[in-house]
Amino acid sequence: MKNLSLEEKEREFQAKIDADQKIEPNDWMPDEYRKTLIRQISQHAHSEIVGMLPEGNWITRAPNLRRKAVLLAKVQDEAGHGLYLYSAAETLGSDREKTIDDLNAGIAKYSSIFNYPTVTWADMGTIGWLVDGAAIMNQVPLCRCSYGPYARAMVRVCKEESFHQRQGFEIVMKLAQGTPEQKALAQESLNRWWWPALMMFGPNDANSKHTAQSMKWKIKRETNDELRQKFVDITVPQAEMIGLTIPDADLKWNEERQSYDFGAINWDEFMNVVQGNGPCNKERIAARREAKENGLWVREAANAFAEKRKARQAS
């Protein structure tokens, strides 16, 4: 194999990406590309794992057997997504337990939305409808991401997320068509989750520090603002269809753009939650840390047993 200079390697790498070829684990890649992906994929994995908590909060209180089973299946899917994603990150040389330790130490980030509390059953619907809806919007383009293992994991994740979004919308629809109390539950929940859901797409393009490079590397295929606009355009008619009101006085259809104009996002709130001051940041991290600490003796036992078995088989 010919000896290429760093510049030549980078040129070949970019040419491959420009030609829409996938980068695979054993291919050469710039350190920054690797780092960006590890950061993004593990944040994504952490989001799935932390995301189990707000929904897990309602499994034992689900209102009927069918809803309980569906919610269990959904939360189980999320654990599964976490597992694929940690595995995808491992193909880049990251270590799952080490990244989990970073999460528990408060170093690694995860989607801020999960730092909001789930206080009513309606939140199970709203999370599916808005949060999984926004996640799909973010993740569908990732199925075409330049890094092969991530793109392939996303194909499966997106299929399941689309089922999550539908079941969430169905919960909300049922409430919206129910008694006045149920309709009020749905509206109140939408009021709480709407703005945090819009924040899920990240800062405005002008303030997004990773966007330009990630677009060039095709890790990201659409900008934060483009995706947010798409989400608003799809979601507003859904709310209208079931008779709920989006809590935004500035929301209106823009005939010229064929798109909705919407109000300014409170980025101070976003930054505050990102910095650890959301209503549930402490609780979420404490729950993850507790799970890891309480499980230590179990993992140690499993390792010790595996060693013993290996030794017995060898003798």
Place this chain on the structure above:
Amino acid sequence: MNREQALFEYTLRIADDSLILGHRVSEWCGHGPILEEDIAMTNIALDLVGQATNFLEYAAKVDGKGKTADDLAFLRYDRDYRNALLVEQKNGHFGDTMARQFFFDVFRKLFFEGLTKSTDETLAAIAEKSLKETKYHLKHSSEWVIRLGDGTEESHQKIQESINNLWRFTEELFFSNDVDTMLLESGIAVDLNALYPLWKSQVAHVLAEATLEIPSGTFQQKGGRTGFHSEHLGYLLAEMQYMQRAYPGMEW
């Protein structure tokens, strides 16, 4: 008590074991010792809730009072639940949960094997489906009992304590009364007396492999099958029934 009443009572026992244990196992969701266990335990909870649904639907039909499976799951009083005391016990640590699951799974596998031969076609059919799931649950729980028993000194000690603590609820799984007598005559019920020695020997086999001891001289608690529950069930039901009690008569 006529045959329908006996069949209703009998079906509730099976349904409530699944329902209450499913609830307990689901409490682990997001808090497991390792991600793979979060997936496994959520899956087991899902199977159990599914079994509960099938058996409760049948119970509602046998009952013939126009109730639904959800009515039975969410709107009975605690004294009307027929689950064994074992399944309502708190999760405790992972070893406690696995010991509880293991005792139950060994019982359940034997029980469903018997129930597939029931002359009641519905019970036999649900048993057939549930048996497949139960075999996986048993494989999972016995592997953990063995791993923890033969793992580290700490895990050995912990799981042995779990076994010792929960042993007092095991004989109740084989509780039978006139309900069983009536249904045994028509070949509907499973002969629990015949299962007990099999259960004991299968449990002993796994515990031996796990280097654990079988407790002896333990006083056996009973009550769940006749509606006399531990203090834990009330709290569990308060949580489980919350929505149906707070928003009566609504559809979700």
